[in-house]
Structure formats: C-alpha cells, structure tokens
Amino acid sequence: MISFVNLTAQREKYRFELEKAEREVLDSGCYIGGPQVQALEKELSEYLGGKIHTITCASGTDALTIALMAMDLRPGDEVIVPDFTFIAPAECVALLGGTPQFADIDQETLQIAPESVKELIGPHTKGIIAVNLFGQCAPFKDLREIATEHKLWIIEDSAQAFGARTNQMACTFGDIAITSFYPSKPLGCYGDGGALFTENEEFAQKIRIIANHGSAGRYRHEIIGMNSRLDALQAAVLRVKLRHLDEELAVRRQNAAKYDAYFTEYNSTAAASEKIVPQKIETGCKCTYAQYTVLAENRESFIEKLKAAEIPYCIHYPAPLQEQPCFNIPVTLCGMITTEEWSANRTTGAKWASEHAISLPVCAFTNVDEIIEKLKAHL
Ligand SMILES: Cc1ncc(COP(=O)(O)O)c(C=O)c1O
Structure with a gap:
C-alpha cells in the first residue's frame, strides 16, 4: 500500500543518526530548551543565510499566534489572509479578537492575489498574512509594495515551505515568518513543533518573551504571554533531518x-x-x-x-x-x-x-x- 507521506522509509534511512541523537537527549537529563534547541535555532538561521533570528516554539499555529501578538494585534483590527489555505492563519487572527479579511487567490498558482488584497484594505487593516501555499513562494514583490504603501506588516506563513526560494529564501520575506515542523511537513519532527524567523532584533526579543510566559527574566512577567516551546528531543530530530x-x-x-x-x-x-x-x-x-x-x-x-x-x-x-x-x-x-x-x-x-x-x-x-x-x- 502506497502511503501519502512515507515517514517510516525516511526513518529507516536515517535510523543510525536519529537513534544516536535521540539517545543523547534522553541520556542528557535536559529535555526542555538547552543545547539542542540552541543549536537547532543557530542552524536554521544559518540555513536562511545567517542574518535571521530563529525562535522555535510548540507548533506552526502557536508561531502564527505569537507573531500576531508581537505585532500587537488588537480586537477590531483587520488582517488580510488568503481564502484558500489551512485554517490556522485566519483562526489565529480571530482567536486574538481580530477580523480576518479573505483575499482571493490566483487560480493557476493558487497563491494569494495582490489585486484582491488591495481591494480589502480599509481603515482597520493592520497587516497581511501571506501563505507560501504547497511550498511555492507567494508574490512577495507585489505584496511588499502594497504593504509599504499602506503601512501594513507582512507575516509570512511558510508552514509548508521551509527550504523554498525565489530570488531569496522563503522565511525571509515577511517582517516575521513562521514555519511548522508537523511530521508530514518537508522538514518535520516526531510531534508538534514550529519556529518564527525575523531579521528585526526588537521583534526577536519580543517573540522570545511572548513564547516564555511574557517573561524576560525568571519569575518577572512583563506582558501576558504563552508557554510555547520546542522540546529537546524534537530539536535533535530536526537537526538530523535538516542535514538531509x-x-x-x-x-x-x-x-x-x-x-x-x-x-x-x-x-x-x-x-x-x-x-x-x-x-x-x-x-x-x-x-x-x-x-x-x-x-x-x-x-x-x-x-x-x-x-x-x-x-x-x-x-x-x-x-x-x-x-x-x-x-x-x-x-x-x-x-x-x-x-x-x-x-x-x-x-x-x-x-x-x-x-x-x-x-x-x-x-x-x-x-x-x-x-x-x-x-x-x-x-
Ligand atoms: C499553511 C499552514 N499554516 C499553519 C499551519 C499550522 O501548523 P501546525 O500544524 O504546526 O500548527 C499549517 C499546518 O498544516 C499550514 O499548512
């Protein structure tokens, strides 16, 4: 029987490397954060060209929520999302009290259509979530022009597209970009996982604080945040898979x-x-x-x-x-x-x-x- 995504064959091929990495984590006593997570974040940044800050978290959906929180999304704010994609981008906007505005897509490339985005911009529009659907890059050149003209931010949902590129790498187009490490994704772990990427130092710091209970220092909570972290075992698995x-x-x-x-x-x-x-x-x-x-x-x-x-x-x-x-x-x-x-x-x-x-x-x-x-x- 053919499987839709053959994760067992992949595990078989990298079994030696994976088992070694998994054993090291299990024997280390360090299961949350620590050297594996730090090393993965560094390697993901290097893969994207070095200038990017990477902050891992618990899932792609959390990454989108954190990105929106970092952008200070408030109830009543509007965010333009493609109407043809997985639910998460629209769901996260609504969860935070915002209103998703649904843009149409190009019928051939299936990516968000810049013309439709333009039509949806109004006084409450704060930003655009552009999805790199099925692993192809969204039309960022046009989207960036629109965003600049209307003073909007762009969150790049690259849940399906870590490793894609045009003139630049996916995950480097948005003011903040996210990916998912859901097992069947092109770069997937053995559970849930996600990451945020940004060139902006200020956003990077804010994202780390939000993902860590709003805390920059132990038991001091600056803002309301959430608990969203990638565990060390998943980081070790991802480091092996990133090499391939x-x-x-x-x-x-x-x-x-x-x-x-x-x-x-x-x-x-x-x-x-x-x-x-x-x-x-x-x-x-x-x-x-x-x-x-x-x-x-x-x-x-x-x-x-x-x-x-x-x-x-x-x-x-x-x-x-x-x-x-x-x-x-x-x-x-x-x-x-x-x-x-x-x-x-x-x-x-x-x-x-x-x-x-x-x-x-x-x-x-x-x-x-x-x-x-x-x-x-x-x-
Ligand atoms: C486009 C898109 N965005 C966000 C997500 C959410 O990722 P996760 O399942 O890791 O929460 C997915 C997952 O399928 C996705 O396809």
Whole structure:
C-alpha cells in the first residue's frame, strides 16, 4: 500500500543518526530548551543565510499566534489572509479578537492575489498574512509594495515551505515568518513543533518573551504571554533531518517533474472535461512540494480512478475559509454553497480551487514511477 507521506522509509534511512541523537537527549537529563534547541535555532538561521533570528516554539499555529501578538494585534483590527489555505492563519487572527479579511487567490498558482488584497484594505487593516501555499513562494514583490504603501506588516506563513526560494529564501520575506515542523511537513519532527524567523532584533526579543510566559527574566512577567516551546528531543530530530533537507527537496522536485511530464502527455489527448492541470509554479521558484497539487476538471471522476488504482490522495482544501461554519457567514447556515451562489465579488478563485484541487504523494520516499504506471493504466 502506497502511503501519502512515507515517514517510516525516511526513518529507516536515517535510523543510525536519529537513534544516536535521540539517545543523547534522553541520556542528557535536559529535555526542555538547552543545547539542542540552541543549536537547532543557530542552524536554521544559518540555513536562511545567517542574518535571521530563529525562535522555535510548540507548533506552526502557536508561531502564527505569537507573531500576531508581537505585532500587537488588537480586537477590531483587520488582517488580510488568503481564502484558500489551512485554517490556522485566519483562526489565529480571530482567536486574538481580530477580523480576518479573505483575499482571493490566483487560480493557476493558487497563491494569494495582490489585486484582491488591495481591494480589502480599509481603515482597520493592520497587516497581511501571506501563505507560501504547497511550498511555492507567494508574490512577495507585489505584496511588499502594497504593504509599504499602506503601512501594513507582512507575516509570512511558510508552514509548508521551509527550504523554498525565489530570488531569496522563503522565511525571509515577511517582517516575521513562521514555519511548522508537523511530521508530514518537508522538514518535520516526531510531534508538534514550529519556529518564527525575523531579521528585526526588537521583534526577536519580543517573540522570545511572548513564547516564555511574557517573561524576560525568571519569575518577572512583563506582558501576558504563552508557554510555547520546542522540546529537546524534537530539536535533535530536526537537526538530523535538516542535514538531509536539500537532498530530499531535490528528489521532491524530480518527482514533481515526472508528474508534470505525465500530465502534459495525458492532457494532450484528454477531453476538455477530463483535463488535469498541475498547480503552476512561477519560473524561478524552487518549490518544496509540500504536496503535489493538480486541478482536475472532473475531480469526482479522477478520485474514482485513484481509488481503483489504490493511489492515496488528499483534498487540500475542500472549502474556502470564509465558508467554514466558524466564520459564521450567514449564507453558510444551510451548509456549503455552490459556485453559482458564490457572488462575483467574492473569492471565485478560492471557490474554484476548493472544487478542483487534489494532491498526490510526492515526498522523497515516494515511488512516483510506480504511481505514474498506475495512472497510465487507470486514466
Ligand atoms: C499553511 C499552514 N499554516 C499553519 C499551519 C499550522 O501548523 P501546525 O500544524 O504546526 O500548527 C499549517 C499546518 O498544516 C499550514 O499548512
């Protein structure tokens, strides 16, 4: 049976290094903070070019919450987030009493659309959370111009994109950037974990204080903070995996290129109603392929074929965020709404993507040749 992300094969390959690192932590008596966490933070900063401060924490969701707290988000403040992504960016804004404003996405790249961001800016807008969706970099050049013009901050959600790059590395575009070390992420640990990155010394200090109960010194609490820390065992695991990240990303990209070639061939003879188009990756972007996502004209029929071929798949994401019941938009009271009901001034790109996007296995331990053979036999 093919797995969507083959973490057991990865563990098998690095078993010797991982077990040595894990044993050292377990024998050290130091399980929270300490040398492993410090060394990981230094190595992550070095990976990003050296100028960046790295502060690890307990998850990508915590990292987003801490970043928003560092930006002093207040109840009533508005933050622009993409409407097609994982819930966390919008959830964290709402959790802190802010209001997420949902921007549309580009239907081909699936990234936040700068034109839509512009339309949402109003007197209460404080910032933008730009997500590097599926491991491709968001259009930061345009976003930065908008942010500068309107005096907004940018939080870069790179939960799926640590290791991606365009003219610069992902995690260095935002005023604060975050990532997630959830096990299935391109750089994942064996539990929950996350990190924040910033070039700004003042933000870095504030982030450390917020993540440590609002405390800069022992038992003195300057502000209300939270308890969010990466434990030493996860740090040790991540240090091993970081050493292999670039070689794994290279294999992910090779796997994606094989799928791209296959779908080009498939589309050359497929009926328009059965076309399957890979997410467009902008020229010059080195994507992490957190997952390999295609847009299937007829997703239901594609799913039936994947099931018959025993190829695992995931739907990232089945609805635009503003359609989620928690955001309480009146029209959703009767359940999910159809494209026709989705009025023209709403996020039509996000709605379309939620109805057509589907992701295939792509990690460095996936046998994509085998999957393509199966696709050829069933499509
Ligand atoms: C885009 C995005 N942001 C934030 C998160 C949250 O990360 P975590 O699961 O580590 O809290 C995720 C996790 O899937 C994500 O995909």
